[in-house]
Amino acid sequence: MFKTIKNDLPASIVVFFVALPLCLGIALASGAPLFSGLIAGIIGGIVVGGLSGSKIGVSGPAAGLAAIVLTAIGTLGGYENFLVAVVLGGLIQLLFGFLKAGIIGYYFPSSVIKGMLTGIGIIIILKQIPHFFGYDAEPEGADSFFSSSSENTFSTILNITDNITVGSMIVGFIALAILILWDKVLTKKAKIFQLIQGPLVAVVVGIIFFSLTQSNDTLAIAGTHLVSVPVPEDTSSFLAQFSFPNFSVIFNPDVWIVAFTIALVASLETLLCVEATDRLDPHKNVTPTNRELLAQGTGNILSGLIGGLPITQVIVRSSANIQSGGVSKLSAIIHGILLLISVILIPRLLNMIPLSVLAAILLIVGYKLAKPKLFKQMYDLGWKQSIPFTVTVLGIVFIDLLWGIGLGLAVGIVVILLKSYQNSHFLHIEDKSNGKHKIKMTLAEEVTFFNKGAILKELDSLPKDTHLELNLLKTRYLDNDIIEILEDFAFKARERNIDIKLVSKRGVVENPTSFIQFFNERPKSSLSLN
Incomplete structure (x- = not known):
């Protein structure tokens, strides 16, 4: 693992600077003590990072759980009572891991996963724009675009022009210029610029700028626009x-209700992030999902025992890790150690970092997740990919993460049903011969109740005086619902002078009187024709 430290150390520094404000902001948005977010970030990095099978995933407190935590603290009568639910939620996650529930993550379409990444990228960009200009009305990491409070994401952006902090804006632009120059030019010029990462330089410049402008009334940055570590x-x-x-x-x-909710939502969010980070990973490593649930469960137990927020794998930190060149789990572990060292040894130095500098770092992360060319790629793949993708993006941006994923998955299922409806059979019509139409209907390999409508429509539309060859040679699975449709059609066929020739692996039958009798005279919920 230590062979990759030249890649993992610089990446861990970037993840550290991304994670630090998110840990604090998510704690603030959750109505929990600020230190609880740092505890979750430290355990997510060191403990979960060490136990996880993911090489590039980074865990910590998640914005997607902020609303649940905020409500639960009030419902359960205090933060100490809520921590019991966190511990129990971790135990339930361990049970999920032992029951091998990690396979659930593989049942989400790639269009939904890409939509999730893109939606999160857009949210990151939109939420960092106010911080970039020095308007910090909404807590870092807050996940709701629409809220009952006086400020939400849209109103905050609209109010920027009346609330610009000149010093924050200037150092934000300086940091953004450093990051772009580092990424596009300097890293290609010399190895020194690959070892010393642009985000670290941007943060150092931000601290220097703050120190030099404290006495300047125009450029001075107030404490409300800086990182705030206890x-x-x-x-x-x-x-x-x-x-x-x-x-x-x-x-x-x-x-127990809160515990199960935390376990379910945290596990689902983790599994989706695992699927997404594996797709982003340039080395195409595959994370063992059941082991990930066990690692997350252990992390949540420890976090709850010492006062931390619930933990999940987080796509923002994981993508920042990948984009910064992280190769092994050492990057996640070091980032956790850096969080621990920083809150013990240098909290005052951290409190000199302007939020606009961190916003510049996150703007780059968000852009790389939501590149404009991705929208064109999804459009070029056709409506079956572009519609679930678009619905997922819009759901995440305008509602929240889980709603967006749920809506995208629902649309993906509808697309599958439509294609299943269309592809249940193949119909070949020949010219009239001896006064009768010759029609051959070949059923698909698997025919279920989803296909009832399409098959029933074709059978009902057959004209009188038709010779129908019903070919089941390729069919391996025939639902009982379809057998019942064929049974009813056999009765109607005699009235309409339609001859039926049934061809299957069980033999050839002319004008069968009963399809149920043909299939062993026993109705089933389904029938295998192997």
Whole structure:
């Protein structure tokens, strides 16, 4: 693992600077102590990163759970009671892993996965634009575009012009220029620019800018526009930031409901992120999903025990890791260690980083996830790919992550049903011979109740005085619903002077009186014709 440290160390620094404000912002958006987000980020990096089978996935507190956490803290009567649900949720995730539920992630279409990545990229960009200009009305990491409060993502963007902080905006543009120059030019010029990453340089420049402009009324950056890490005065005040679960409420049914909700949502979000990061991985590693659930469950148990937020694998950090050249899990582990060291040793230095600099870093991450050429690629693949993709993107941007994925999956299922409806059979019509139409209907390899409508329509539209050859030689699976349709058609055929020739692996029959009798005289929910 340490052979790849030359790639993983620079990547871990980038992930650290991406994760730090997100940990704090998600805690703020969740109504939890700020330190709880840092705890989750540290455990997500060191513990989950070490146990996971993913080489490039990075875990930590997730914005997708912020609304659930915010509601649950109030419902359960306090943060210590909520931590019991986090611990139980981790235990349920362990059970999911042992039951091998990780396979669920493979049943999501690639169009939905790509839509998820693109939607998250758009959200990152839109949410960082206000921070980039020094307008920090909405907490970093908040996930709702529409809210009952006075500010939401759209209103915040519209209000930028009246709330620009000149110093934040200038250093934001400087940081963005450094990142683009580093990525497009300097890294191709010399190896030194590959070892020293652009985001690190941008952060250092941001700290220097803040220090030099404090006395300038125009360019000075106020504390509200800087990173805000809790600063302990001594060991006892540092330890006082940890919270511990109140296990006396473990028999409260509401605690178990919240625990199951956390386990289900966190597992689903993790599995989707695993699928997405594996697709982004240039080395095409495949993450063992059941092991990932076990790692996430262990992380959530530990996080809950010491006061941390629920943990999932997070696509923003994972994609930043990939784009920064991370190769092995060492990058995720080091990023967790950096979080731990920073909150212990240099919290005051971290609190000198302008949020606009971190916004510039995330703008680049968001753009790489939602490149315009991807929209053209999906359009060129046809409506069967572009519609689920578009619905997923819009659902994520305008509602939230899980709604967007759910809507995209629903549309993907409808597309499958439509294609199944269309491809249930092949119909070949010959010219009239001896006064009768010759029609050959070949059924597909698998024919289920989804195909009832298409087959029934074709059979009902057959004209009188027709010779129908019904070919089942390629059919391996025939649903009982289809057998019943054929049974009813056999009766109607006699009234319409339609001859039926049934061709299957069980033999050839002219004008069968009963299809059910032909198939062993026993109705089934389905029939294998192998």
